[in-house]
Amino acid sequence: MLSVERTIIFSVAFMLLWLSLTLINFHLQISKDNLSIPSRTSTLIPSVSKQSKPFHVQNMVEQINLASFKEENAGPKVPFPQSIHNEEWETHLHPAVVMKPNSASEVEKDDAEGSSNSTNSKHMIKMPKFWNPEYFGGDVRKWLGDYGENLISPHQAAAIGSIIPSSTDYDIKVGDAEEVIESNEEGTVVNVLLDKLPPDEVEMLETIYVTIASYRDYRCPHTVEALFEQATHPERVRVGIVDQLDLEEDESCAKPKRSCKKHPDDTLCKFSHQIDVFEMDASLAVGPVFARHIGDRMYRGEYFMMQSDAHMEYVKDWDVEMITQWKLTNNEMAVLSTYVSEVVGHYDYDSGRRSTDTRPIMCATDYDIDYYNSNLAYLMHGQQPEGLAGVKGEPTLHPLWAAGFSFARGHFAVQVPYDQYLPMVFQGEEISIGLRAFTYGYDFYAPEVSMLFHYYSTGPGKKKRKVNKFWEHADSYEGVESESKARLLGILGMLGSEIDDSSTSGERKEVALMVKNKKDSKEEENVEADVDVSEEEEPEAADNKSKGDTETFEDDEEEIMISWNAIDERKYGRGLVRTVQKFLETFGIDEESRKVQENLCDFVGIPMNTIFLKNLRKDAMGIDYSKIDYKFKDPEEYGKTWEKFM
Numbered sequence: 001m002l003s004v005e006r007t008i009i010f011s012v013a014f015m016l017l018w019l020s021l022t023l024i025n026f027h028l029q030i031s032k033d034n035l036s037i038p039s040r041t042s043t044l045i046p047s048v049s050k051q052s053k054p055f056h057v058q059n060m061v062e063q064i065n066l067a068s069f070k071e072e073n074a075g076p077k078v079p080f081p082q083s084i085h086n087e088e089w090e091t092h093l094h095p096a097v098v099m100k101p102n103s104a105s106e107v108e109k110d111d112a113e114g115s116s117n118s119t120n121s122k123h124m125i126k127m128p129k130f131w132n133p134e135y136f137g138g139d140v141r142k143w144l145g146d147y148g149e150n151l152i153s154p155h156q157a158a159a160i161g162s163i164i165p166s167s168t169d170y171d172i173k174v175g176d177a178e179e180v181i182e183s184n185e186e187g188t189v190v191n192v193l194l195d196k197l198p199p200d201e202v203e204m205l206e207t208i209y210v211t212i213a214s215y216r217d218y219r220c221p222h223t224v225e226a227l228f229e230q231a232t233h234p235e236r237v238r239v240g241i242v243d244q245l246d247l248e249e250d251e252s253c254a255k256p257k258r259s260c261k262k263h264p265d266d267t268l269c270k271f272s273h274q275i276d277v278f279e280m281d282a283s284l285a286v287g288p289v290f291a292r293h294i295g296d297r298m299y300r301g302e303y304f305m306m307q308s309d310a311h312m313e314y315v316k317d318w319d320v321e322m323i324t325q326w327k328l329t330n331n332e333m334a335v336l337s338t339y340v341s342e343v344v345g346h347y348d349y350d351s352g353r354r355s356t357d358t359r360p361i362m363c364a365t366d367y368d369i370d371y372y373n374s375n376l377a378y379l380m381h382g383q384q385p386e387g388l389a390g391v392k393g394e395p396t397l398h399p400l401w402a403a404g405f406s407f408a409r410g411h412f413a414v415q416v417p418y419d420q421y422l423p424m425v426f427q428g429e430e431i432s433i434g435l436r437a438f439t440y441g442y443d444f445y446a447p448e449v450s451m452l453f454h455y456y457s458t459g460p461g462k463k464k465r466k467v468n469k470f471w472e473h474a475d476s477y478e479g480v481e482s483e484s485k486a487r488l489l490g491i492l493g494m495l496g497s498e499i500d501d502s503s504t505s506g507e508r509k510e511v512a513l514m515v516k517n518k519k520d521s522k523e524e525e526n527v528e529a530d531v532d533v534s535e536e537e538e539p540e541a542a543d544n545k546s547k548g549d550t551e552t553f554e555d556d557e558e559e560i561m562i563s564w565n566a567i568d569e570r571k572y573g574r575g576l577v578r579t580v581q582k583f584l585e586t587f588g589i590d591e592e593s594r595k596v597q598e599n600l601c602d603f604v605g606i607p608m609n610t611i612f613l614k615n616l617r618k619d620a621m622g623i624d625y626s627k628i629d630y631k632f633k634d635p636e637e638y639g640k641t642w643e644k645f646m
Helices: 002-023 050-056 095-099 154-158 169-174 219-231 288-297 318-328 408-416 429-440 471-476 480-491 527-537 539-551 580-587 605-616 643-644
Strands: 026-028 037-040 090-094 124-128 163-165 181-183 189-191 204-206 210-217 238-247 276-280 302-306 312-314 336-337 365-369 377-381 396-398 405-409 444-446 452-454 508-520 553-565
Touching: 002 396, 026 189, 050 238, 050 288, 090 095, 095 480, 124 288, 210 219, 210 408, 219 238, 219 312, 219 365, 238 288, 276 288, 288 429, 288 643, 302 408, 318 336, 377 480, 396 605, 429 580, 480 553
Parallel strands: 026 276, 210 238, 210 302, 238 276, 336 444
Antiparallel strands: 026 037, 090 124, 163 204, 181 189, 302 405, 312 452, 336 405, 365 377, 396 444, 508 553
């Protein structure tokens, strides 16, 4: 009788586990005719092989008291992989409608009630809610430093991040031990078997969330396959894909090539329970910022968070190498981030290893003038130098952040999510996240070696097949980019605005900006004569004449008013741990003249590591910039001014 009861209990437990695995994935589809997006269960059938079992089990502490944590203790264990459930959705206006209601033809505004917020369902997008567990008091960002008001503590940082058992150790140690299957409040399968095992018998792994924004990219499926196939411990990886598709022409990024029923060990079948996909009609895509914003919403408490482009190759054991490099910084606030080298010439397909130890560093930036509004100028990163690391045995500190590759602790995704309201922004994306992260206390590093490589659309890695870009629909969103650029600068305080915690209702802020107009004092006297003379003179004389005329220009300052949309400024604005001005002064950037000191790359490396890392806080919570007095100047003009600080 007892045996029958055990059989029944085991059968019920197995059915519950199977049901949970089947429902754990989600797909979201945006219809071109209707922006209100229904969710639907994935048709992928997850593998139920022995190797996949540990991926769905995890010790979990429920209803814990975070205030009782000691700083040396690890945080609460959360289930992994934790997918997005049907109740975890909220509806928002399409960002193009928010930024410029009358401009987007694909999301035409409904003026029935005469309000910018009176829109019909065609203007709404249903998105996952941000990760915000109840045990953080209902607002994890407030608990973590109060939206950048304060630097997070080691105690707070330790509360973020799931850890799971190694699948290899799990299979070896399970033996005949009794297994207990439960469900928490969110319906996630929980396994408490490990409570019965000595801690040192099981290797525990930090989990990694990888967010990928893909725009009609046929290379995306291979990228996802490579993430799992090249990892030492694929069981710790969860991927969140924002897949912007032409639903009639393009294949889903996570769709297996073969039947999962017949080929359950194919990568996209075997790891389907660790992949979440948000599908959007490509005609409604408004650039990488909004897509990556949705990717940030799909984070669910993983220990690390990595952002990757959709057309990449990863070296074998990338997960172990990545975590090792991060730990070598001895900095909880470290973010590994740099432009990624071209696949061709740097990656060996046969071995899955890098063929060179060079890697780029992030040190070159300059002002770029907005195409639509010359009064707006923002920092844009250019081509970055690549070479062997001068700093040995640890990553190299550098000042800039790159969007194509970023690896940090999970609290980075929580504290500095992509701005929801920057549609049609491409250039400017990186300085937005980079400066916001700097003001929250994060520090950027280039890893000592490259662990992933990029397929570029030009150069030796160019594919013959057409690569689509989101701006193929730019005509549908005329005027939106300029509005977004004004917000990007305003929310960073680079238009003179200040943080206003009450700015949550979408009111606009107006800023006075002094603009210098150039006026030629001789222009009114004889414009045509000036042209005739320059045509008749010898080239050298013409050049001298041109220079002489330039010297007669006079500055004429004019005050103009620029307004920007300040919706959710506190949520997507800068922190108060450091100031934007401190960043600009430290790295030789003059906001007023829009000039950047050249040759910053000469300073990045041993000099910057030596000077700045002396001020790494003793508790490893980032570099204390209040103790850094150094201000970079062009070494070709001023000499190596950093030497007296070393």
